[in-house]
Amino acid sequence: MKVTGPLARFIAASGLTNLGDGIATLAWAWVASLLTRDPLLVAAVAVALRLPWALFAIPAGIVADRTDRRRLILAMDLVRAAAFAGASLALMASLPLPEAPASGVSSPLAFTALLTAALAVGVAEVFRDNAAQTMLPALVPHDRLEEANGRLWSVELIGNTLVGPALGAALLGLSIVLPFGTNALAYALAALLVASVAGGFRPARSPVARGWKLELAEGWHFLRDAPLLRLLAWITGFWNLFHQMMIVALILHVQENLGLSAQLYGLILAFGAVGGILGGLMGGRIVRALGPGRTAQVMMLISALAFLGVGLAPNGWVLAAMFFVFEATGYAWNTVSVATRQRAIPDRLLGRVNSLYRLLAWGMMPLGLGLSGLIMRFAEGPLSRSLALQLPFWVAGFGFLLVAGLSWHALARRFAEGIAPPRGQR
Numbered sequence: 429m430k431v432t433g434p435l436a437r438f439i440a441a442s443g444l445t446n447l448g449d450g451i452a453t454l455a456w457a458w459v460a461s462l463l464t465r466d467p468l469l470v471a472a473v474a475v476a477l478r479l480p481w482a483l484f485a486i487p488a489g490i491v492a493d494r495t496d497r498r499r500l501i502l503a504m505d506l507v508r509a510a511a512f513a514g515a516s517l518a519l520m521a522s523l524p525l526p527e528a529p530a531s532g533v534s535s536p537l538a539f540t541a542l543l544t545a546a547l548a549v550g551v552a553e554v555f556r557d558n559a560a561q562t563m564l565p566a567l568v569p570h571d572r573l574e575e576a577n578g579r580l581w582s583v584e585l586i587g588n589t590l591v592g593p594a595l596g597a598a599l600l601g602l603s604i605v606l607p608f609g610t611n612a613l614a615y616a617l618a619a620l621l622v623a624s625v626a627g628g629f630r631p632a633r634s635p636v637a638r639g640w641k642l643e644l645a646e647g648w649h650f651l652r653d654a655p656l657l658r659l660l661a662w663i664t665g666f667w668n669l670f671h672q673m674m675i676v677a678l679i680l681h682v683q684e685n686l687g688l689s690a691q692l693y694g695l696i697l698a699f700g701a702v703g704g705i706l707g708g709l710m711g712g713r714i715v716r717a718l719g720p721g722r723t724a725q726v727m728m729l730i731s732a733l734a735f736l737g738v739g740l741a742p743n744g745w746v747l748a749a750m751f752f753v754f755e756a757t758g759y760a761w762n763t764v765s766v767a768t769r770q771r772a773i774p775d776r777l778l779g780r781v782n783s784l785y786r787l788l789a790w791g792m793m794p795l796g797l798g799l800s801g802l803i804m805r806f807a808e809g810p811l812s813r814s815l816a817l818q819l820p821f822w823v824a825g826f827g828f829l830l831v832a833g834l835s836w837h838a839l840a841r842r843f844a845e846g847i848a849p850p851r852g853q854r
Contacts, residue, residue: 450592489783590701647780711763721843739821
């Protein structure tokens with residue numbers, strides 16, 4: 429599939445924003461851990477970043493079906509640029525940082541700025557990502573969605589988990605301010621690229637004016653009558669819950685149990701990126717070889733085993749290998765789930781149904797983050813701190829194995845049935 433014109437600029441803009449996300453992936457939690465060693469407070473920054481998915485997913489869908497999606501993406505990139513610029517200025521004003529305490533924070537100004545920026549970035553991300561997923565089908569034919577999504581995710585992964593974390597680690601080694609200042613520039617450049625994408629991206633509206641409640645109900649009715657989409661949303665939601673549970677624990681685990689630096693941790697995430705890029709590029713071929721239902725089943729099972737592998741990893745090399753497998757299977761799964769709903773949902777409903785889907789799929793992230801902090805906090809005492817930091821990995825691994833077992837046959841059955849049309853259109 430040749431990528432040119434508006435699609436190329438759209439993918440390049442997504443690559444820049446994901447480069448910023450990748451830099452921030454390491455910077456958010458690492459800087460938080462320099463301000464406090466309390467697992468709950470470290471998790472609070474990640475919760476601020478992910479909680480907006482639970483709070484704003486539905487409004488984001490309604491807005492995406494009412495406005496020009498390109499302009500919405502442009503506005504949200506500018507909001508994130510401003511949030512990162514504000515955080516960098518606040519961190520600069522707080523230097524040098526005192527030693528991080530076991531409870532409480534060493535710099536209230538820096539910690540408050542970090543929380544505020546994370547919340548603003550999280551809100552903008554909800555609106556931006558929902559609009560981007562609903563805009564892509566307007567740029568490519570529907571029979572090329574797997575390939576288009578695969579290329580988009582591969583570029584995003586290069587920035588998000590290959591180049592971004594390594595660059596973030598290098599910038600952190602120079603100054604904690606630099607990752608945030610660099611991100612402000614990356615999002616501003618992405619906004620310029622989005623502004624250059626020509627075309628109209630406002631979805632067709634009903635000639636009869638209706639309130640947002642009726643519009644939301646229309647989206648809900650479609651999702652309610654599409655059991656395959658609902659099943660994919662719930663499985664993705666539990667995957668995200670356990671993934672976020674693991675990620676929060678991982679920051680403290682690699683620092684205290686494995687003794688790794690920010691630079692080495694960035695390289696481990698880069699190994700995961702290579703796996704994700706491979707999964708994204710090969711996802712379409714895997715689907716053609718196995719079929720979407722079997723692909724979803726196999727990727728789900730291997731992901732569950734990779735969760736356990738992360739917890740068992742005795743050193744950075746094994747951890748990197750587990751991340752490779754973990755991200756490869758996760759993005760192959762996404763090839764199936766995202767293309768399925770992009771193809772099945774009518775364009776005029778895509779924003780609303782997509783937002784309801786992502787409320788289930790992404791809204792569970794803050795729950796996983798909070799659970800991880802609670803598990804580590806209350807396990808320490810009955811268990812050693814070393815074991816307490818590893819416990820979220822075991823909960824995540826066995827939890828997703830249970831999800832895989834319970835949904836295995838349902839996935840095959842739902843894919844065989846396909847997407848049921850909304851009531852009244854059968």
